[in-house]
Amino acid sequence: xxxxQRISEIDFGHFEEALRCSILxxxxxTDVISEFLSMSSxxxxxxxxxxxxxxxxxxxxYLINDGWVKLSRETLNGEEAILDVLGxxxxxxxxxxxxxxxxxxxxxxxxxxxxxxxxLGFLANSVEGDSELAMSLLKCSTSxxxxxxxxxEHLSVKxxxxxxxxxxxxxxxxSKEEQSLHLPFDKILIxxxxxxxxxxxxxxxxxxxxxxxxxxxxxxxxxxxxxNLSQYSCSSCSSQFPCGA
Amino acid sequence: xxxxQRISEIDFGHFEEALRCSILxxxxxTDVISEFLSMSSxxxxxxxxxxxxxxxxxxxxYLINDGWVKLSRETLNGEEAILDVLGxxxxxxxxxxxxxxxxxxxxxxxxxxxxxxxxLGFLANSVEGDSELAMSLLKCSTSxxxxxxxxxEHLSVKxxxxxxxxxxxxxxxxSKEEQSLHLPFDKILIxxxxxxxxxxxxxxxxxxxxxxxxxxxxxxxxxxxxxNLSQYSCSSCSSQFPCGA
Numbered sequence: 368x369x370x371x372q373r374i375s376e377i378d379f380g381h382f383e384e385a386l387r388c389s390i391l392x393x394x395x396x397t398d399v400i401s402e403f404l405s406m407s408s409x410x411x412x413x414x415x416x417x418x419x420x421x422x423x424x425x426x427x428x429y430l431i432n433d434g435w436v437k438l439s440r441e442t443l444n445g446e447e448a449i450l451d452v453l454g455x456x457x458x459x460x461x462x463x464x465x466x467x468x469x470x471x472x473x474x475x476x477x478x479x480x481x482x483x484x485x486x487l488g489f490l491a492n493s494v495e496g497d498s499e500l501a502m503s504l505l506k507c508s509t510s511x512x513x514x515x516x517x518x519x520e521h522l523s524v525k526x527x528x529x530x531x532x533x534x535x536x537x538x539x540x541x542s543k544e545e546q547s548l549h550l551p552f553d554k555i556l557i558x559x560x561x562x563x564x565x566x567x568x569x570x571x572x573x574x575x576x577x578x579x580x581x582x583x584x585x586x587x588x589x590x591x592x593x594x595n596l597s598q599y600s601c602s603s604c605s606s607q608f609p610c611g612a
Numbered sequence: 613x614x615x616x617q618r619i620s621e622i623d624f625g626h627f628e629e630a631l632r633c634s635i636l637x638x639x640x641x642t643d644v645i646s647e648f649l650s651m652s653s654x655x656x657x658x659x660x661x662x663x664x665x666x667x668x669x670x671x672x673x674y675l676i677n678d679g680w681v682k683l684s685r686e687t688l689n690g691e692e693a694i695l696d697v698l699g700x701x702x703x704x705x706x707x708x709x710x711x712x713x714x715x716x717x718x719x720x721x722x723x724x725x726x727x728x729x730x731x732l733g734f735l736a737n738s739v740e741g742d743s744e745l746a747m748s749l750l751k752c753s754t755s756x757x758x759x760x761x762x763x764x765e766h767l768s769v770k771x772x773x774x775x776x777x778x779x780x781x782x783x784x785x786x787s788k789e790e791q792s793l794h795l796p797f798d799k800i801l802i803x804x805x806x807x808x809x810x811x812x813x814x815x816x817x818x819x820x821x822x823x824x825x826x827x828x829x830x831x832x833x834x835x836x837x838x839x840n841l842s843q844y845s846c847s848s849c850s851s852q853f854p855c856g857a
Contacts, residue, residue: 440765440850448765448850465754471761494747501746502739508753509710515760516716520685520693522767523807562768605685605693 371484372409379404385483388456389430391507395500399493406486412476423470425463427484431455434480435552438472449559452477452552458507464491477552517606522562524603527571528578530561532600535581535588541609544593550586575599616729617654624649630728633701634675636752640745644738651731657721668715670708672729676700679725680797683717694804697722697797703752709736722797762851767807769848772816773823775806777845780826780833786854789838795831820844 374382383400386392392400409432412418418429421440429436431453438451438459450472453459463470464487494501521533534557538548550557558568575581579596582589590596597608604610619627628645631637637645654677657663663674666685674681676698683696683704695717698704708715709732739746766778779802783793795802803813820826824841827834835841842853849855 442769442848442850443852444847446769446848448769450761450765462754462757465751466758471758494750495743498740498743498746501743501750505739505746505750505753506710508750508757509707511757512707512753512760513711513716515757515764516695518764519760519767520695522764523804524687524691524693559768602689603687603691605687607688 370411374404374407374409374483376405382407382483385432385456386430389458389507390510391458391461391503392430393503395503399497399500402493403485403489406489408484410482410484412480412482414476414478414480416476416480418474418476418482419460419470421470421473425460425466425468425470425487428458428461428463428487428490429474430458430483430485432481432483434482435477436480436482437475437477437556439475440472447559449556452556452560454551460487461490461504462508463487464494477556517610520605525600526603527561527563527567528575529600529603530563531557531568531571531575532579532596533604534561535590536593536597536600536608539590539593539596541593546590546593548588548590550588553586615656619649619652619654619728621650627652627728630677630701631675634703634752635755636703636706636748637675638748640748644742644745647738648730648734651734653729655727655729657725657727659721659723659725661721661725663719663721663727664705664715666715666718670705670711670713670715670732673703673706673708673732673735674719675703675728675730677726677728679727680722681725681727682720682722682801684720685717692804694801697801697805699796705732706735706749707753708732709739722801762855765850770845771848772806772808772812773820774845774848775808776802776813776816776820777824777841778849779806780835781838781842781845781853784835784838784841786838791835791838793833793835795833798831 379401382404383397386400418436433455436453436459437449439447439449442448459474460470494504521530525533535548540546554568555565558565563571572583576583579599580591581596601608624646627649628642631645663681678700681698681704682694685693685695687693704719705715739749766775770778780793785791799813800810803810808816817828821828824844825836826841846853
């Protein structure tokens with residue numbers, strides 16, 4: 368059974384800061400945030416723990432405080448389709464209020480993960496009378512739509528090595544030419560997120576190494592020249608690095 | 613120069629019906645719809661006409677009355693990335709109010725197309741004080757997000773012949789086993805929308821014909837058994853036909 372730690376009033380300041388890092392809450396009034404927090408909890412999940420299942424009744428939505436969460440569905444022939452892998456400060460399941468309060472995917476912790484669990488019914492009730500909150504939710508949806516559009520563009524116009532390069536670039540520090548990276552989750556999941564079979568991913572990674580001079584040791588990557596990686600990976604995309612995708 | 617026909621008050625009833633076919637306007641009050649219509653026009657575009665360009669100042673958003681509209685961006689190496697191809701009753705560019713009122717893609721008529729052009733500034737002003745309208749806009753965004761999620765799933769888990777099959781299924785009458793289809797726009801655009809090179813599309817179409825017994829003559833398709841087509845195309849997807857994608 369998952370340990371659920373209610374947020375106490377003395378911690379509101381700390382968690383208000385955490386909420387304000389998300390687009391949804393960045394400009395919501397402090398008293399509204401306090402109301403949310405008074406009904407919220409902190410939950411810690413181990414790697415591969417299930418947060419909720421597709422079609423479960425949706426009472427909560429979530430903000431990721433630390434770690435990574437995978438949203439997925441099972442295909443009819445039993446494979447897993449990855450819809451999203453979300454990281455720190457991202458909110459998920461808030462749109463479920465327009466989906467008959469049923470979760471539209473499975474949510475699973477990909478690594479050890481801490482989330483803030485917020486009340487969905489309260490969001491749904493508040494948003495109807497609070498046009499500021501409605502605008503925040505709209506901004507959040509627009510930002511998600513815009514990143515989905517970028518993802519569709521990536522999936523349709525980039526070749527496999529460029530897709531991997533693009534994924535790596537999003538983890539990079541933009542100001543350093545030479546850098547080291549540790550992958551936040553394993554390569555099989557990255558392959559699935561990028562719509563590749565593991566064997567395609569391996570071949571594409573070899574090609575990316577040849578083209579850009581990066582080196583790989585397990586989940587550790589060394590990038591000798593960020594400009595090489597971005598030049599190669601972004602050439603078939605409409606946005607230049609860093610694109611904020 | 614594009615012919616712009618202001619909507620006259622005597623036509624409000626007719627165009628209210630058209631607006632109500634979209635998720636955005638289906639439950640908006642009649643007097644709000646009338647205010648929108650008093651500032652709206654009907655525009656007719658020929659095939660390949662540009663409706664607006666990326667980065668243009670956004671004064672308007674659009675509802676498609678008839679025809680098809682392509683949203684695209686140019687990639688850095690000069691190719692075209694298709695973000696969406698939209699049909700009747702779909703609204704586009706309404707989210708531009710959260711993107712500094714600049715269009716985030718090129719919009720082009722794919723066939724002869726009639727659109728209703730609506731005032732974006734009025735939408736932005738109204739939505740802040742009108743929580744019903746804000747909820748309608750949120751529902752519209754959620755529905756778009758949900759279809760983008762399905763599209764990402766299709767792009768990442770389906771093979772090329774299944775992607776074409778899925779595209780055809782969405783044009784089919786769900787209740788008839790044997791049917792004929794006329795493609796709404798040409799195969800090169802369908803290939804691009806599905807993230808395939810034209811030669812990949814041709815090979816995949818041959819394989820789809822072999823697997824499902826469909827026959828093709830130019831833009832005309834004959835489907836002898838809808839159940840065969842759906843069984844083949846949906847097997848690697850999480851939704852069963854008809855999925856409403």
